[in-house]
Amino acid sequence: MSKKLVLIDGNSIIYRAFFALPLLNNDKGVYTNAVYGFTTMLLRILEEEKPTHMLVAFDAGKTTFRHKTYKEYKGGRQKTPPELSEQFPIVRELLDAFHIPHYELDQYEADDIIGTLSKVTDTADWEVTVISGDKDLLQLVSDNVTVHVTRKGISEVDKYTPQYLHEKMGITPDQIIDLKALMGDNSDNIPGVPGVGEKTALKLLKEYPTLEEVYENIDSLGGKKLKENLTNYKDEAFMSKELVTINRESPIEVKIDEITYNGYEENKVTKVFKELGFNSLLNKISGSIDEESGVAVEMTAIDMEIVSEVKEEMFTEYSALVVEIIEENYHQSPIIGISIVNESGNYYIPTEVALKSDLFKTWAEDSTKKKSVFDAKETVVALLRNGIHLKGISFDLLLASYLLNPSENNHDIPAIGSRFGYTDVQFDEEVYGKGAKRKVPEEDILAEHIVRKAIALDKSQEGMVTQLKENEQYELLVELEMPLALILGEMEHQGVLVDTNQLKEMEIDLKERLNTLMEEIYELAGEEFNINSPKQLGPILFEKLGLPVIKKTKTGYSTAADVLEQLQHAHDIIPKILLYRQLGKLQSTYIEGLLKVVNKETSKIHTRFNQALTQTGRLSSVDPNLQNIPIRIEEGRKIRKAFVPSKEDWIIFAADYSQIELRILAHIAQDEKLVDAFNNDMDIHTRTAMDVFHVAEDEVTSDMRRQAKAVNFGIVYGISDYGLSQSLGTTRKEAKDFIDRYFASFPGVKEYLDNVVQTAKQQGYVTTLMKRRRYLPEITSRNFNRRSFAERTAMNTPIQGSAADIIKKAMIDLHHKLLDEKLEARMLLQVHDELILEAPKTELDRLIKIVPAIMENTVDLSVPLKVDYEYGNSWFDAK
Secondary structure, eight states, X not given: OOEEEEEEEHHHHHHHHHHHSOOOBOTTSXXXXXXXXXXHHHHHHHHHHOOSEEEEEOOOOSOBTHHHHOTTTTTTOOOOOHHHHTXXXXXXXXXXXXXXXXXXXXXXXXXXXXXXXXXXXXXXXEEEEEEESOGGGGGGOOXXXXXXXXXXXXXXXXXXXXXXXXXXXSSOTTHHHHHHHHHOBGGGTBOOXXXXXXXXXXXXXXXXSSHHHHHHTGGGOOOHHHHHHHHHTHHHHHHHHHHHSOOTTOOOOOOGGGSBOOXXXXXXXXXXXXXXXXXXXXXXXOSOBOTTTOSBOOOOOOOOXXXXXXXXGGOOSEEEEEEEESSSOTTTOOEEEEEEEETTEEEEEXXXXXXXXXXXXXXXXXXXXXXXXXXXXXXXXXXXXXXOOOOOEEEEHHHHHHHHOTTOSOOSHHHHHHHTXXXXXXXXXXXXXXXXXOOOOOHHHHHHXXXXXXXXXXXXXXXXHHHHHHTTOHHIIIIIXXXXXXXXXXXXXXXXXXXXXXXXXXXXXXXXXXXXXXXXXXXXXXXXXXXXXXXXXXXXXXXXXXXXXXXXXXXXXXXXXHHHHHTXXXXXXXXXXXXXXXXXXXXXXXXXXHHHHSOTTTOEEOOEEESSOOTTOOOEEESSOSSOOOOSSHHHXXXXXXXXXXXXXXXXXXXXXXXXXXXXXXXXXXXXHHHHHHHTTOOHHHHHHHHHHTXXXXXXXXXXXXXXXXXXXXXHTTOOHHHHHHHHTOOHHHHHHHHHHHHHHOXXXXXXXXXXXXXXXXXXXXXOTTOOEEEOGGGGOSSHHHHHHHHHHHHHHHHHHHHHHHHHHHHHHHHHHHHHTTOOOEEEEEETTEEEEEEEGGGHHHHHHHXXXXXHTSSOOSSOOOEEEEEESSTTTTO
């Protein structure tokens, strides 16, 4: 056969793709899951079918000639989700890039267009493939027409030939019309005959091949109810036959010779793929693809100037600024080059030239000269270390990218640039080599690299700002995240004073404790062995001491913490091993670890707050992590004794939100009882116990309150009956009963949790009170575990993320208040719901009034926020 025609039912395939794939969007916020699914199928078709002619048919509108026969045709269908509607134009643009014709005809459906074209080619020298998710098109099957019907989404298809159709259903293609006439079709609101399903209809048609013959022989049929329904609904049956019959004489204007297919231009398709973020599909088309990034790279020459002297004409009202450091830790790493890109030119300024220039310093510290930067915090700290206080930052590329897609794990300039249509940036590895041993390249290579980064920063900004505004997130960037970045930079630069002598004393004490524990473990075991070696510990516990084996691994017995915790009452040796491990981790990770990162000149620790990492918006702390110092055991809490004020006669002041997540839950869910409890300053766990156990306040026992507390905090995290049973030490049934009673007592909470999951499924993301988004592509996954995790995340993120937003805003408000009041007090650390400050003792009375007031009034909720505070001579004393 010399000619191959492929006809695609566009609406059907796009619908199937949309509902088969998680709701995804690219970095511009454009929904792309249906386009992506359609594209993967399209690439497979082009490769497997190798068409000479091709067309994608679309439905023209809601009204067709069939509505004249039956007004309710396709009635009752749910409205097309807007997330799907907006993808149809994108599919058409994609088809144009592929040079694939597409067509629609007013008053007719895609089926009619396909049926008409497949009839035109009904000759021996044509081979036709029809692709759809709709079995109505099986009526087109013939010796030269094969109909591919998708199943399981769009990844698998059944290929119907006349033979396969007969094997599968026992009927001919013509009988598909009669089959549908009898059984109807709920999806198209075709009535058919009530009580006649596919099985009954097929049985009738095997005996009487057409609908007409079924009615001619109705008296011979068995089954009183069947005869009655066929008789009563005869008109509906024949009307249904008319409705399902594809019009193969449609007045289409497209001619067969107008839909020839000669392949696509790689550069056009590549461009569309990059715009859509389909990097994983780029390797399916040939072309110039960067292997590491999966992004087509088009390096072009750029005009740039390596300046030997800073001049006034280099600075305009707006510039993109890149301050490049060689290592990740900007508290120590030197600046290796600076680039400024603006309307006057693209400039590379060697570090020495910039830092010695009064003109550069004046421009950098001029708040009226606006600057776009990548990572304002890093840029500010790097320049601050060199005596320049950068001002006038109007855009932060890193934070903008993070807000647009917090799940993205690559927020460097080349990656962001490529996602927003600018790929002309060399990657760090190409310039410096990989790993920690990066070397600064020759100046001309370095200069071009940094200038290209500044150009990418400049060119990406407009699209990102547009998307942020569409997402209602622009204020979140400029009023919350960017001001906070500058405050965090000051906090990091300030650092926290550490009493290293205390840490060294703790180190000596811990070593003694560990040696004592080791001897006690040896005595209980009856021999010496390496306690840290599972290969040696396993045989001691499970062979020599005969403890029950809980779990085995490929290499022997499991001695993991969860296993030992189950055995801690089985033998005296187990609690000692668990404590030995805990103290050993304290010793190596925290005592030794903290001593290593204390700045020798200042005796301070300068942690770095990662503002663009967590998907909830919470800050994290690295090098070292000061948010994760263990506080469940006394030895861990004592580590905080080493964190002290930086001046004599100063104190550490700690303020933290009380039950902030439950208060946010009350505000969002608007549950009457929950709101009432907080507004009346009741102990929320006692109130929950009262409602769940149906007892008076004075009848609530400590155990009841403990259980209520577990479910209160568990509900915020979408806890299951299993999770609660583990927490409470009860059966799953008891835990489920507890959860059921909780929801019965707090119906507003149940309604919120149900609604937030449904909203996440519809729009693909959830938001915080301040419009922070978290995308949840797996909320529609067929995999139960992935879907369940996404559902729990949907429940928790608006609450935990709103708590993160609130404390961030409180930090900004408090920073400004301290400045306004001309206080010396300053923030040192943020640990989730807690702020740590240091201040002169003489300011204590004012801090006691100011800090809680600012934190409690930073947002207006329907329940009051409550802040507890303490103070002392160390972080430990303040807690």
